[in-house]
Amino acid sequence: MQKFKETILAPTLFVIALFLLWEIVCRVFSIAPTILPSPLDIWNALLKYWNPIVSNSWQTLFTTLAGFGLAIVFGLLLGVFIGWSKAIYGALYPVMIGFNAVPKVAVVPILILWFGIGTVPAILTAFLISFFPIVVNVATGIATTEPELRDVLRALGASKLDIMRKVGIPRSMPYFFGSLKVAITLAFVGSVVSETVGSNAGLGKLMLDAQAAFKVELVFASLVMLAVLGIVLYAMTAWVEKRMTGWAFRGENQGF
Amino acid sequence: MNLGDPLVELKHVSMVYGAGANAVKAVDDLTLTVHKGEFIAVVGPSGCGKSSMMKLISGLMPVASGTLTLEGNAISGPINKVGMAFQASNLLPWRTAVDNVLLPLEIVQPHRSQIGSKRDEYRQKARALLESVGLKGFTEKFPWQLSGGMQQRTSICRALIHEPEILMLDEPFGALDAFTREELWCMMRDLHAQKQITALLVTHDLREAVFLCDTVYVMSDRPGKIVKVQKVDLQRPRDIEVTYSPHFQELVQELRSFIGRH
Numbered sequence: 001m002q003k004f005k006e007t008i009l010a011p012t013l014f015v016i017a018l019f020l021l022w023e024i025v026c027r028v029f030s031i032a033p034t035i036l037p038s039p040l041d042i043w044n045a046l047l048k049y050w051n052p053i054v055s056n057s058w059q060t061l062f063t064t065l066a067g068f069g070l071a072i073v074f075g076l077l078l079g080v081f082i083g084w085s086k087a088i089y090g091a092l093y094p095v096m097i098g099f100n101a102v103p104k105v106a107v108v109p110i111l112i113l114w115f116g117i118g119t120v121p122a123i124l125t126a127f128l129i130s131f132f133p134i135v136v137n138v139a140t141g142i143a144t145t146e147p148e149l150r151d152v153l154r155a156l157g158a159s160k161l162d163i164m165r166k167v168g169i170p171r172s173m174p175y176f177f178g179s180l181k182v183a184i185t186l187a188f189v190g191s192v193v194s195e196t197v198g199s200n201a202g203l204g205k206l207m208l209d210a211q212a213a214f215k216v217e218l219v220f221a222s223l224v225m226l227a228v229l230g231i232v233l234y235a236m237t238a239w240v241e242k243r244m245t246g247w248a249f250r251g252e253n254q255g256f
Numbered sequence: 257m258n259l260g261d262p263l264v265e266l267k268h269v270s271m272v273y274g275a276g277a278n279a280v281k282a283v284d285d286l287t288l289t290v291h292k293g294e295f296i297a298v299v300g301p302s303g304c305g306k307s308s309m310m311k312l313i314s315g316l317m318p319v320a321s322g323t324l325t326l327e328g329n330a331i332s333g334p335i336n337k338v339g340m341a342f343q344a345s346n347l348l349p350w351r352t353a354v355d356n357v358l359l360p361l362e363i364v365q366p367h368r369s370q371i372g373s374k375r376d377e378y379r380q381k382a383r384a385l386l387e388s389v390g391l392k393g394f395t396e397k398f399p400w401q402l403s404g405g406m407q408q409r410t411s412i413c414r415a416l417i418h419e420p421e422i423l424m425l426d427e428p429f430g431a432l433d434a435f436t437r438e439e440l441w442c443m444m445r446d447l448h449a450q451k452q453i454t455a456l457l458v459t460h461d462l463r464e465a466v467f468l469c470d471t472v473y474v475m476s477d478r479p480g481k482i483v484k485v486q487k488v489d490l491q492r493p494r495d496i497e498v499t500y501s502p503h504f505q506e507l508v509q510e511l512r513s514f515i516g517r518h
Contacts, residue, residue: 087261148426151347155314156363156418157336170350 012224037217051215053225059201062192062198068127068184075131079138104129108197112256122194129190130183177241184233260292263454264313269322271308282308284479295448297457297465297472301516306458307479310424314338336364339415343406343427347399352412354395357382360418373484385413389443405436425454438496441467462508467499484514
């Protein structure tokens with residue numbers, strides 16, 4: 001019961017209160033819907049433009065998940081590679097930092113130049129922006145394997161691959177699944193940014209068009225849809241994390 | 257006490273960390289013999305190279321000079337004839353106690369290639385070992401469900417499952433409370449008696465060393481040298497009460513007088 005109050009009731013009430021306050025502010029100060037539409041306006045716009053919003057949401061969801069999928073594959077591979085040895089870790093880490101420091105929005109024009117306007121740049125932007133946390137987390141999980149445990153296994157004649165398979169990779173899994181929560185959010189940001197810069201479909205593109213046509217309520221309706229999608233994606237990865245690495249969430253010595 | 261054949265022999269061994277100007281000598285002119293079935297302890301101040309010595313014998317670090325042999329053969333790299341346990345139990349949190357104990361068998365030949373087909377048999381063996389150290393009813397628990405003492409018992413079982421020639425213990429009881437520590441001393445004493453294990457214990461605790469061991473070596477500050485060899489002539493099997501006897505106290509005090517003196 002306590003848990004229900006904390007995890008369901010409290011946030012729901014807070015969201016309702018937030019929208020109520022927004023509605024009240026809009027009415028009391030008579031804010032023009034072209035500046036800040038009220039929640040009711042946005043709701044009406046959502047119903048009115050439901051078809052384009054849904055079809056563009058699917059597009060955004062698809063590019064996000066495609067980029068995220070690529071990020072998982074490459075992130076895991078590169079993370080294991082970097083975590084493999086201190087030398088590789090040392091050599092690649094600065095490059096990775098530099099790469100990550102480049103704002104990805106600056107890369108989108110290049111991607112469009114290479115692949116043309118469309119789905120591919122959005123997928124690639126989502127991938128580029130989201131694979132970094134996965135790499136760093138996997139590499140860190142592997143690199144922080146206890147030296148004593150390494151010694152125990154090495155003294156038994158374990159190869160590097162053995163240590164990786166038996167300890168390094170399983171050990172890095174909580175880090176990996178933890179990073180997915182960050183990565184999915186970033187992938188989402190990446191695909192929307194790319195859609196906004198140059199695309200022919202997706203929520204980013206829909207917002208851009210709505211803004212050009214001065215349909216402010218549609219801009220906000222798309223924004224709400226983005227928020228909902230973002231929350232759903234985050235919740236899904238958080239759920240997967242809990243399911244896959246339950247052991248890492250247990251306290252130590254709780255048995256006694 | 258009847259000494260078995262020499263198992264591990266160190267003759268004038270030295271070991272160096274790093275190279276060139278940064279090289280640090282960890283141990284110097286180390287000479288000692290571990291006989292089959294003998295329980296020896298190496299005591300000394302922090303950083304005297306006790307743990308380095310363990311790395312030497314397990315083949316994780318090469319000797320800089322001198323000779324180091326196991327059953328007459330020079331140790332030049334990792335040999336799977338050692339089992340190791342440390343102050344931290346280092347159990348894998350995603351495996352149950354019994355699966356943690358099985359880990360070495362997944363690495364060491366010939367078990368490695370047999371474990372797939374004989375999993376149940378190996379599991380039975382691991383379970384029996386855990387039960388012999390008082391973990392009946394806890395073999396299927398995860399590490400976080402075990403107390404610190406139980407985790408350490410599991411860790412020692414993991415070090416023994418592949419029946420190593422020598423068991424190396426690096427302050428295995430250091431993080432435990434005083435009562436649990438004494439319980440584990442008794443467990444170790446019984447294991448040694450039942451299985452005729454050869455063991456090398458690295459510790460700060462002189463009482464622990466005297467209670468468990470046949471021979472205690474005192475090392476000096478870095479670079480570690482042996483400054484005292486003390487045979488422990490207490491009758492086996494030893495009860496924990498022996499630690500209150502005058503002779504036990506004398507032995508401990510004698511050893512104490514050699515620590516940090518050089």
